[in-house]
Amino acid sequence: MNDSYGVILKNWRKQRRYSQLQLSLEAGISSRHLSFLETGRSLPSKDTVVKLGDFLKIPKREINRMLSVSGYAPIFRDNNSQNDNEGVDMTPILLALDTLLANHMPLPAFVLNRDWDVVKANPAAEHIMAELGFANTPNLIEGFLFDDPTDSRIVNWGETASVLLSRLTYEIDLTGGSNRLVELKQALANKLQREKLSQDINYNQAALSATFQLGDRQLTYFSLVTQMGSVLDITTSEFKVELMFPSNEETRQYHDRHLNSDHKCD
Template identity: 35%
Template structure:
């Protein structure tokens, strides 16, 4: 098990940055965390050192990712509270088995598990329907699913509504950057924004009449497939790695797509 150890700023400054990022006033945070505004102000300005319990409480009320809560604890002079286990570690066996059951149970529809950086952790066999034709260089580890999707040598040429799907993915990544302040994700976002797209759509999703989700319209050979996706995370994680796992499952958005996927497996 490993833990994050890099700290670049004092605890008060980090807390103030997170509070500003969440657009929460000192008064509102103090009320929700059941501390005085004066004490919170002293913590943010460095005039008072918060207890370990207070750091964890503020991290919870600011909805700070577990990885960043560890950094807050280190900045305050305390040991990290949350472990960070390698996905292949023995203690992660139950997690791997649960993920494999979810993925296998979703066949014949595509599903994948990604980590914090959108790197592929695992996938079911049916994901191959979306990756056929992707350049081998994009499918060698670590495989970044956003890069494999939007790169000109990836899925992009076969995504029939590329502008719409690209805007959806970039919007998700932009919100993740805002929520986590992750520099690596910010770099990935800028890289993806630089990929060519003839039908560029604003990242703010504006639904049309009757729209209920953003579809993925994908050309597999000469067959048009249409999907919608759902995202799942672990509900009560106490490990950084587990907290950052995301399971994305694709479902057929029409009967023709469902029939094609079933026949692909049985035929």
């Protein structure tokens, strides 16, 4: 596999659907120089690597890789890396995540990393995951892979898994993904095909929703996803905060009753 700067740049340019001419015009670099960069006839300056990386919205992890293969030191730190001995204090960011999860109670919310491992979850999300049988499966996609669609507490399993597959495809296209995420996506696609479940998505609804059978009631939710775009640490910048909201009146009233019950206990 050729991991030269030129090959990586060309792949991301095509991924972002830019021609060489269009990228050169919009990024303010000559088309001749851009061509030479992609073929390896010219070596990029550090500023050029960062400039084109920012313009193409290439993930921080990939910009670091492009810098490394070009002979420059990475500019983005990864506090989770054992090689980073000068990590910055991430306490304000982690406290912000905890605040988001706590303030979203009694509604479910959780934090996922780039591979869709559950990093953090509030009690409401932990309760739902336990009810679904996902409590001992730290990865959300693996939870679907281990789940039996014919005996699942996810009422609209096929539609929910299809929406998840669409999200994974979009995310991998956008960020390049990881080898693990690509494997999980393929495994989910294979399971949908193997189970011969309809992958049709009902677009005649306000939001794409998942319905769960929790005890004697069905609760339906849609999600809003917050990205950590302004965070400079690589691993934390890849976190996603998933906030779940009621899709119907029954689900809203269920959580309102829990909220009122909690207030009475205070």
